Amino acid sequence: MTTETLFSSYQPIEQYLRLLQANHQCDTQAVVSIKAVDAFLMKQFAAYYPVKPTIVDVAAESTLGTSTIFWLAHSGVQQVIVPYDEKTHLDWLSWLQSAKKSMALDNDLLILPQGDADLSSRWLDVESRLDPLSPPLFVVAVPEIWANGMKSILETLLTLVPEPLIFLFPIGAIGRSTLLDVALSTCLPSSPYQLTVMRDISFFFAGSQLGLIYKRDNHIVPDILRRMGQLYDGNFDLLTLLEKNIGWQVAHQSEKVAHIQHETVPLVPPPYPEPLLSGRLIQRGYRALVPSGVRQSLWHKSVSMTTGVRNNYHKIIPLKTRLVLRDIRILLLGR
Amino acid sequence: MNNNDLLSALSRILADDLPAPIRSAPVGVTIVIPNWNHEFVLARAIRSALAAVKALAEQEVSAEVLVIDDQSRDGSLTLLRQLEALYFDDGLRVLALSRNVGVVAVRSRALLEASYRYIVFMDADNELVPENIYTFYRSIEQTNAAVVYGNIIQHGLNNEYLNLMNNESFQNHIFRENYIDTFALYDRLQIFDSGGYEENFILHGHEDWELFLHLAVGGRRLVFVPVVFGIYHDMPASRVKSVREPAHIQERQAYLDRVFDQLGIREKQLPNTHQLRYHPDIGYI
Numbered sequence: 001m002t003t004e005t006l007f008s009s010y011q012p013i014e015q016y017l018r019l020l021q022a023n024h025q026c027d028t029q030a031v032v033s034i035k036a037v038d039a040f041l042m043k044q045f046a047a048y049y050p051v052k053p054t055i056v057d058v059a060a061e062s063t064l065g066t067s068t069i070f071w072l073a074h075s076g077v078q079q080v081i082v083p084y085d086e087k088t089h090l091d092w093l094s095w096l097q098s099a100k101k102s103m104a105l106d107n108d109l110l111i112l113p114q115g116d117a118d119l120s121s122r123w124l125d126v127e128s129r130l131d132p133l134s135p136p137l138f139v140v141a142v143p144e145i146w147a148n149g150m151k152s153i154l155e156t157l158l159t160l161v162p163e164p165l166i167f168l169f170p171i172g173a174i175g176r177s178t179l180l181d182v183a184l185s186t187c188l189p190s191s192p193y194q195l196t197v198m199r200d201i202s203f204f205f206a207g208s209q210l211g212l213i214y215k216r217d218n219h220i221v222p223d224i225l226r227r228m229g230q231l232y233d234g235n236f237d238l239l240t241l242l243e244k245n246i247g248w249q250v251a252h253q254s255e256k257v258a259h260i261q262h263e264t265v266p267l268v269p270p271p272y273p274e275p276l277l278s279g280r281l282i283q284r285g286y287r288a289l290v291p292s293g294v295r296q297s298l299w300h301k302s303v304s305m306t307t308g309v310r311n312n313y314h315k316i317i318p319l320k321t322r323l324v325l326r327d328i329r330i331l332l333l334g335r
Numbered sequence: 336m337n338n339n340d341l342l343s344a345l346s347r348i349l350a351d352d353l354p355a356p357i358r359s360a361p362v363g364v365t366i367v368i369p370n371w372n373h374e375f376v377l378a379r380a381i382r383s384a385l386a387a388v389k390a391l392a393e394q395e396v397s398a399e400v401l402v403i404d405d406q407s408r409d410g411s412l413t414l415l416r417q418l419e420a421l422y423f424d425d426g427l428r429v430l431a432l433s434r435n436v437g438v439v440a441v442r443s444r445a446l447l448e449a450s451y452r453y454i455v456f457m458d459a460d461n462e463l464v465p466e467n468i469y470t471f472y473r474s475i476e477q478t479n480a481a482v483v484y485g486n487i488i489q490h491g492l493n494n495e496y497l498n499l500m501n502n503e504s505f506q507n508h509i510f511r512e513n514y515i516d517t518f519a520l521y522d523r524l525q526i527f528d529s530g531g532y533e534e535n536f537i538l539h540g541h542e543d544w545e546l547f548l549h550l551a552v553g554g555r556r557l558v559f560v561p562v563v564f565g566i567y568h569d570m571p572a573s574r575v576k577s578v579r580e581p582a583h584i585q586e587r588q589a590y591l592d593r594v595f596d597q598l599g600i601r602e603k604q605l606p607n608t609h610q611l612r613y614h615p616d617i618g619y620i
Contacts, residue, residue: 001433003431005416005419006420007401007423007429008431014450204420204421231416233413234414
């Protein structure tokens with residue numbers, strides 16, 4: 001079962017960074033940092049590759065050893081080779097070796113100083129150290145200011161071995177990343193090499209800055225990338241889930257309201273035509289015009305009269321007349 | 336194989352390099368959500384936990400959410416991967432186990448994997464109240480307690496109010512019946528130093544209760560803070576419901592009596608944590 005997550009992939013990097021921070025001498029910020037999603041993608045790719053690859057970690061210096069620690073913690077690689085320029089600042093090498101011991105990382109680590117030889121000779125030295133049965137996976141990290149000089153290095157690496165694989169980061173947005181422009185110019189449609197930017201594999205990799213360069217006729221790589229994307233394919237596309245959930249809630253509420261209305265006796269009377277005369281208006285007029293004493297005696301007389309009329313109404317007035325009178329009453333008074 | 340051998344074996348299986356002891360951890364809160372086949376309610380729990388992380392960040396307290404998936408088979412892991420990719424920078428972490436080990440072993444694993452000193456254990460069907468988490472954080476810092484717990488509102492399946500749980504301080508009748516839910520804030524280092532959870536089939540479903548008793552009799556503090564900690568949503572197939580058979584209750588009580596009260600005098604012995612109630616704005620109540 002594939003149980004790797006961003007958290008588990010990124011843990012060695014977090015641990016290493018904590019070690020660096022705890023050591024007050026290590027105040028230098030890495031020129032390039034590795035994102036958690038990219039750590040996951042690189043780790044999973046190497047784990048899915050048919051044969052354990054050998055990592056050639058060209059990114060070691062610009063990440064201050066972070067990428068090397070990351071690969072040393074990966075049980076699915078054969079060996080990690082770190083070529084470095086002898087003339088550069090070397091504190092990170094001692095931090096790296098100390099962290100390897102402190103974190104008890106057992107993978108083979110080969111550190112290769114690269115002297116003044118020309119570019120091709122330096123990389124031939126790396127090639128001579130590769131295990132013939134373990135495909136090399138180059139990891140290259142370049143800050144934006146150095147990206148322009150990468151084309152020649154990429155071209156050298158691509159011709160170094162028959163089946164080159166190069167992880168390249170940080171690749172920024174289209175139109176705003178020199179490294180992306182350099183990679184695209186190296187992998188033109190007419191060239192035998194292909195660039196895949198990981199953020200294109202899945203919506204959930206949108207934060208990735210990782211690219212992979214490989215030969216167009218390499219059929220293994222597209223399968224692996226598809227397999228990695230499928231780890232994030234669920235039944236619920238989040239927007240559709242939201243839409244369906246809202247739709248369901250609305251329908252459910254409508255059913256509840258309909259049920260309540262069916263069960264409840266309506267408090268308002270059924271609608272009648274608007275009365276021509278409001279009963280309240282007649283009442284107010286009556287009270288204004290007729291004195292209180294007269295109203296009281298009229299009320300007493302009307303009670304006895306209405307009782308008598310009510311008791312005899314149905315005997316005296318025929319049905320059809322009574323229905324007409326009822327309709328007139330509703331028209332005038334609304335009830 | 337006795338229980339200690341089992342725990343050691345499990346620890347070796349679960350952690351390649353078992354640190355002994357856990358090194359001091361930076362101050363902060365890890366909210367742990369063990370998950371086993373709770374796909375449909377998981378997002379609700381994670382949302383409340385991330386809101387709590389944000390609330391703590393506003394008080395300059397570091398926090399994270401750690402979801403440990405115990406080999407779910409219902410699609411939870413795919414959902415967790417998606418959420419982790421979206422919310423990693425907001426503090427969401429996911430650990431997927433390759434074997435189903437049970438919630439107690441998952442909590443034990445969380446004690447090792449958490450980044451921060453204080454830990455909240457919440458189930459995948461619970462919800463935190465983010466506005467109050469800082470009150471509990473202040474309480475545990477100020478009292479040096481091993482556990483601080485608050486009120487929990489119990490909701491039914493239709494989100495209707497059912498009950499208010501966890502509504503009293505630690506008192507000796509807890510040796511007869513548990514009334515403190517696992518859903519609380521813990522000092523991870525004190526729990527680890529005390530030996531953590533005991534995995535014992537007799538206790539199945541009540542390992543948290545045994546831990547509370549073990550901490551109390553060991554002199555550690557369990558402090559009640561009279562503030563709502565979270566919401567407990569009653570699920571139809573809740574694990575706790577399955578362990579309330581009378582025969583099981585008897586067996587469990589007999590075991591706990593043997594461990595904690597062989598002489599039957601526990602009620603006369605008031606632990607340090609007896610009736611401790613605290614609010615950070617008031618002090619001990």
